[in-house]
Amino acid sequence: MKRWLAAYAVAFYAFLHLPLLTLALFSFNSSRFTRWEGLSLTWYAAIFRDPQILEGAWNSIVIALWATALATVLGTLCAYGLWKRNSRTLTGALYLSLVTPEIVTGVSLLALFQFAFRWLHWQLGLYTVVIAHVAFSLAYVVIVVSARLRTVSPALEEAAMDLGATPLQAFWYVTLPALAPGILAAALLALTVSFDDYVITSMVAGVDSETLPMVIYAMARRGASPVINAISALITVVFGALILISERVRKT
Amino acid sequence: MKLRTSFLLPAWLWLALLFLAPFAIVLAYSFLTRVYVGVAPPWTAESYQRLFDPLYLVILARSFAIALAATALCLVFAFPAALFISRAARFKTLYLQLVMLPFWTSFLVRTYAWIFLLRDTGLVNTVLQALGLIHAPLPLLYNDGAVLLGLVYGYLPFMVLPIYATLERLDPSLVEAAADLGARPLATLFRVVVPLARPGIVAGSILVFIPCLGAYLTPDLLGGGRTVLVGNLVQNQFTTARDWPFGAAVSIALMLIVTLLLIAFLRRESEPLA
């Protein structure tokens, strides 16, 4: 049985990774088509020459970092509050937000911003994208952190409070450190969904907020380009490295 | 108590401003009348009447069938993988991260990778032809099979992770006990492990089924736009058709169905999203 499982696992991981590996392989192809013609770094050089890609990448990073930071803090607080005493309304709304079709979330947020802007003379921009990303990634953070909280015994906090800690101190010194791996995992997930999102972002983006997925989408719609292969290979490598680093951080 | 209230304050704000308010706007849209772009009074329930047109009911049924098939396939593929990870002696985290890794590239790129593999002059056909297994390229792309493949590929980790989480917490002594009592490995698997992993299976199924139900990019790109699923219908109303009220009504109906399904599940399972 064990051997069967291992064999299956090989096939499973091949299925998950081979499509992207071949894509990455062809990012080194000198031809722009699916014929292999020779090794070349042309497409990688093209990334760094294209101001639109670079600006999109920069916007994506800024947006993802802000959205991740905000969603992680708010989501952790929320998960902790719900752990203390559940609120059916809030939990239900969080799950519902997770299952709303993206296009509906996008349109409704756009409508919300436009509604609010009638009185506030603001405009769509980077910060509306950040707000939208916080709106949809909050539920992911709450779920991941909640899962981790289930492994934490409430008795620990009670013990701390018996020894004279205030509730805030008990949270800060006892529960939060125990939650750290969960929070890190949640932050990574939030970062991923924020960095990946196209549908909602394209609805609420305004001046100054074209993101990398929007640039990729525009390129893909114009037809296949090895530059897309190169970008996706780079993103995978960067996020792979990020995971390795986060693993290190978690262990120390 | 006070601390809890202040901790939940941002979440309540989120609920009011970023969940209920946009939802209320969509709800209002669904009862308004279309204009060139956007909505205007008078108020009407006409969009909801249109929903009961057989054309749209068939689309809804087809979306259900495809989402259901994708969920079932995900379950079949994900369970052994989750079992493998939970029983691995070493590198557990690595295996888990490897499941997640493809999902850090954009969804579009992942779909695009399959186009790259499946098209006539794509890798799969080229290799099969080079091996002499086929003589003319197989039409792999632009059919329901390709859509299903794309959905399974896209949402597989959402099935693996929750199942892994329940398997991980499973008491190994239960499996040993079953073995001690003479159960063969497969019997143990189906009689002991699978029932105990039920919360994870339910959670995973919800996490896969629901986004599949609303998917629109996959059917568009891998299905070649030859079929309409409910996600495409919504998308199309908000874009090309510019019929926001009807798009909003379809969205509300979709969310209602999803909510009812969720409630039905939550009633039956005590702790589904563990």
Added chain:
Amino acid sequence: MNRRYFILGAAGLTACVRDPRPRLNVYNWSSYIAPETVPAFERECGVRVRYATYESNEEMLAKVVTGNSGWDIVFPTHNRLAPMRANGLIAPLQHGLLPNLNHLDPRFRAPSWDPALSNGVPYMWNGTGIVYNRSLSPPPARWADLWSPALKGRLTMLDDPEDMLGACLKKLSLGFSATAPADLRRAEREAIAQKPLLRAYINAEVRDQLVAGDVLAAQLWSTTAQQAIDSAPQLAFVYPAEGFPFYCDCAVILRESRRVELAHRFLDYLLRPAVSAQIVTATRTATANAAAVALLPDAVRRTETLYPPPEVFARGEWPQTLDPATQRLRDRIWTEIKSA
């Protein structure tokens, strides 16, 4: 680690906010400008141009419809101008600020959709036709040829109700902007009859499959078709004999713009023959600027895909704005075709 992220993020945000130069916000179709166009204007006028792109008229309209989007200039297709004007979104053009307007091709100086050119400056235009592999014999010349069983599985049509239904209407010798339900139903039956032959309803993505030889014939926009032909000489393009649509994207100043004068300067800059020629060289589109066409190399000017000769041009039709009832019927028909 998180603190560093915050600082990075904050630095990024302030970097975006701090720039004393006046700003002009331009929202255009993707790949519709040359890389040098915007930087040269910024240097010349000492302003900053925020340039972003969209993929469909509707994506742009959804943003500008409330009149508070932040954009100064957008580029809607010609048949969106009238409803935009009716919704109070467009600032009238001041011809006094646009001396280069006289470079426009005479065909675009008083177009049917905007006779006084008060709404938008015609920018680029293109048509929809058939791109095909030269190995096909006989080569397709009419929309009706796309119903040939020989093309089964190697044929694609555009994933766009206007163009797709338009081709069916033209096959039936009906008008592209037909409104009579009976006519539209006939077109629907044509589309459903064709569907088993189709590989897919797709847009620009078909380009690579044409180049690779997977697809032998496709309904496609002339610009995209020309890009495919550039990379694969075995491809050719034809404007179908029954008639076909032309689309013209027009530069429009939004009424919400607070920099109307600067916006006019940008439009006038785009109208300069050299600038316009540079853009079409980079993007392979057809410009509405006659003086710019004169600057193009002979080979480009004679590309019939982009600049069809007068007798072909005469067969083209400029789609009109559809009334809501027709629009709704067409959308329903489109959904029915896709579900068939």
